[in-house]
Amino acid sequence: MILGKVVGTIVSTNQNINIKGAKLLLVDTCNTKGEQNGDFLIALDLVGAGYDEVVMISQSTSARETPMTKNKPIDAVIVGIIDVMDEFEKVVYKK
Amino acid sequence: MVLAKVVGTIVSTQKEQNMEGIKLLLLEKIDPVTLNGKNDFVVSTDAVGAGLDEIVCLAAGSGARQTTLTKGVPTDASVIAIVDSIEKDGKFTFQKNKNL
Numbered sequence: 001m002i003l004g005k006v007v008g009t010i011v012s013t014n015q016n017i018n019i020k021g022a023k024l025l026l027v028d029t030c031n032t033k034g035e036q037n038g039d040f041l042i043a044l045d046l047v048g049a050g051y052d053e054v055v056m057i058s059q060s061t062s063a064r065e066t067p068m069t070k071n072k073p074i075d076a077v078i079v080g081i082i083d084v085m086d087e088f089e090k091v092v093y094k095k
Numbered sequence: 096m097v098l099a100k101v102v103g104t105i106v107s108t109q110k111e112q113n114m115e116g117i118k119l120l121l122l123e124k125i126d127p128v129t130l131n132g133k134n135d136f137v138v139s140t141d142a143v144g145a146g147l148d149e150i151v152c153l154a155a156g157s158g159a160r161q162t163t164l165t166k167g168v169p170t171d172a173s174v175i176a177i178v179d180s181i182e183k184d185g186k187f188t189f190q191k192n193k194n195l
Contacts, residue, residue, distance in 0.1 A: 008127070008183035010098075012152060015176030016142045016162045024096075024152070024176075026127055026183055040127050042096040042152055051185075060156045073142065073165075073175040075158035076096055 001056040005030040043076040056080040099124045099153045139172035152176035
């Protein structure tokens with residue numbers, strides 16, 4: 001998985017994703033301290049991630065391993081919201 | 096998925112059998128804030144009927160084949176949504192048919 005920070009939302013009515021209640025979030029990949037890299041991607045939100053939260057994103061085929069995205073044209077999903085991250089026994093990120 | 100803009104179409108008469116009958120688009124990946132092109136072009140199949148200059152959502156990899164139109168088509172990039180608006184940090188950076 002990769003780390004990303006939720007920075008916005010994408011609205012699309014004319015689409016072929018056909019997932020009811022699909023929420024597409026604009027995510028900026030970030031480092032372990034939550035600093036953004038400026039490399040954006042769109043991910044389907046499965047866990048109710050809010051603005052400015054650091055999340056875990058799963059990409060490519062495994063993005064379809066959830067009941068909501070089975071056989072759907074989705075290649076990036078938010079699979080978890082990060083509460084705490086530590087590196088070498090030092091907390092580097094806390095929600 | 097990544098954001099891209101439809102900058103052109105591709106016509107190919109000599110191609111893989113399964114690719115026939117599906118529209119090919121020329122896309123340029125864009126930055127969601129400035130909407131400027133990143134000079135990174137992709138040839139992608141079109142699953143929603145996107146037109147020129149529209150901002151779209153591009154699915155890559157095996158996800159591109161999961162739509163009814165692209166089932167069994169040897170594509171690894173498909174337009175799966177036409178973007179109506181992009182909101183970042185509480186502000187709209189793009190709204191369709193509203194020139195900011």
